[in-house]
Amino acid sequence: MSNAINVPLLDLKAQYATLKAELEPVVRSVLEGASYIMGPECGMLEKEIAEYTSSKFAIGCANGSDAILLALMALDIKPGDEIVCPSYTFFATGGSISRLGARPVFVDIDPKTYNMCPKHTREVARQCKRLKAIMPVHLFGQAADMDALLEIGREFNVPVIEDSAQAIGTKDNKGAPVGSRGAIGTFSFFPSKNLGAFGDGGIMTTNDQALNDKLSILRVHGSKPKYYHKLVGVNSRLDTLQAAILRVKLRHLEAWHAGRQKNADFYDSAFKAAGAKLSGVSWKADPSPLRIPFRPAAPARHIYNQYVIRVPADKRDALRDHLKAQNIGTEIYYPVPLHLQECFADLGYRQGSLPESEGAANETLALPIYPELTREQLQHVANCVVSFLGLKAGANVEAKTPALAGAR
Ligand SMILES: Cc1ncc(COP(=O)(O)O)c(C=O)c1O
Numbered sequence: 001m002s003n004a005i006n007v008p009l010l011d012l013k014a015q016y017a018t019l020k021a022e023l024e025p026v027v028r029s030v031l032e033g034a035s036y037i038m039g040p041e042c043g044m045l046e047k048e049i050a051e052y053t054s055s056k057f058a059i060g061c062a063n064g065s066d067a068i069l070l071a072l073m074a075l076d077i078k079p080g081d082e083i084v085c086p087s088y089t090f091f092a093t094g095g096s097i098s099r100l101g102a103r104p105v106f107v108d109i110d111p112k113t114y115n116m117c118p119k120h121t122r123e124v125a126r127q128c129k130r131l132k133a134i135m136p137v138h139l140f141g142q143a144a145d146m147d148a149l150l151e152i153g154r155e156f157n158v159p160v161i162e163d164s165a166q167a168i169g170t171k172d173n174k175g176a177p178v179g180s181r182g183a184i185g186t187f188s189f190f191p192s193k194n195l196g197a198f199g200d201g202g203i204m205t206t207n208d209q210a211l212n213d214k215l216s217i218l219r220v221h222g223s224k225p226k227y228y229h230k231l232v233g234v235n236s237r238l239d240t241l242q243a244a245i246l247r248v249k250l251r252h253l254e255a256w257h258a259g260r261q262k263n264a265d266f267y268d269s270a271f272k273a274a275g276a277k278l279s280g281v282s283w284k285a286d287p288s289p290l291r292i293p294f295r296p297a298a299p300a301r302h303i304y305n306q307y308v309i310r311v312p313a314d315k316r317d318a319l320r321d322h323l324k325a326q327n328i329g330t331e332i333y334y335p336v337p338l339h340l341q342e343c344f345a346d347l348g349y350r351q352g353s354l355p356e357s358e359g360a361a362n363e364t365l366a367l368p369i370y371p372e373l374t375r376e377q378l379q380h381v382a383n384c385v386v387s388f389l390g391l392k393a394g395a396n397v398e399a400k401t402p403a404l405a406g407a408r
Pocket residue numbers: 063064065066089090092093137163165166187188189190200201202
């Protein structure tokens with residue numbers, strides 16, 4: 001029997017419905033203005049993002065992958081250079097390093113936050129012969145340990161590039177927005193991000209005038225003025241239409257973060273009531289089969305680009321199938337850590353090289369968390385997870401729906 005409640009992983013149609021009236025005149029005005037690439041709205045967005053991220057400068061580009069590539073180019077990364085970064089991340093983190101002929105040197109994660117483990121970062125950095133940068137990722141919308149990683153950067157005299165693709169508005173344990181403390185912060189406006197375009201888009205942040213100037217040139221084939229090329233850059237410009245749409249959406253971003261946090265509160269309390277423990281508590285330490293995301297204390301802020309639970313590896317895919325059968329969308333971020341990707345085989349890693357990253361890849365599952373979710377939808381997700389895992393629902397998880405009767 002199929003359940004009437006449908007909960008996609010993300011519902012951009014629901015978001016668009018709330019923005020339609022605001023967006024349409026803005027889109028029309030860009031169409032009529034006919035300045036389609038790097039038009040005036042791009043500069044305005046750059047100013048607003050610089051302010052939002054407490055950075056001196058923001059430089060728009062075509063997507064978050066290019067933002068990383070351009071950051072590395074601006075820092076003069078050359079073939080053979082080593083960049084320390086996490087393995088448990090989206091491909092672009094390592095792929096952008098490789099595109100320049102440089103070498104990603106993968107670090108394991110802290111299972112509590114799924115972010116780069118500073119202790120392992122230091123160990124790995126020590127073994128590097130041509131270390132040129134450290135690149136943490138603020139995964140799922142939670143900041144990496146910036147104090148510790150900046151300290152390691154200073155120790156090895158290399159810059160820190162913050163891959164903040166999933167984390168616009170995230171704050172670290174000092175309350176600083178991500179992208180504001182490293183040499184360069186890189187962001188993605190991929191539609192699934194908390195601030196998503198209607199297509200591709202990206203931006204880089206920096207407090208350094210020279211890096212700002214270089215990034216601004218590199219994104220337009222290295223030219224300044226037009227047709228005079230100081231550097232060999234790339235074509236990575238932001239569309240005016242995307243910038244105009246993003247400026248409208250930016251006005252709603254804080255409310256959307258708050259909506260996601262409220263939804264995370266709902267899941268947290270439902271799952272805690274059913275006996276879930278925090279990510280980072282090993283299965284050995286506690287046999288309860290569910291882990292919920294660690295939430296950092298203020299002034300840090302998790303923006304929940306993803307709400308990722310963790311279950312024993314032998315239950316994860318079956319849980320996903322079960323949720324799918326109950327019309328609940330989920331995703332596995334990420335099933336194969338970068339050190340085990342086929343294209344990186346020549347780097348010499350093998351199964352077991354980074355056990356925490358491999359464990360997370362086998363055990364994590366992202367649940368719907370977008371701000372437009374209704375209480376009924378949240379309840380449905382919580383019920384289905386709890387009942388599938390054979391947990392006893394707490395007071396705030398309502399009785400099983402009839403469709404769950406046969407569930408494990
Ligand atoms: C951690 C991380 N880095 C980089 C990127 C690349 O961004 P884009 O898809 O805009 O190229 C993403 C996007 O999904 C990401 O999640």
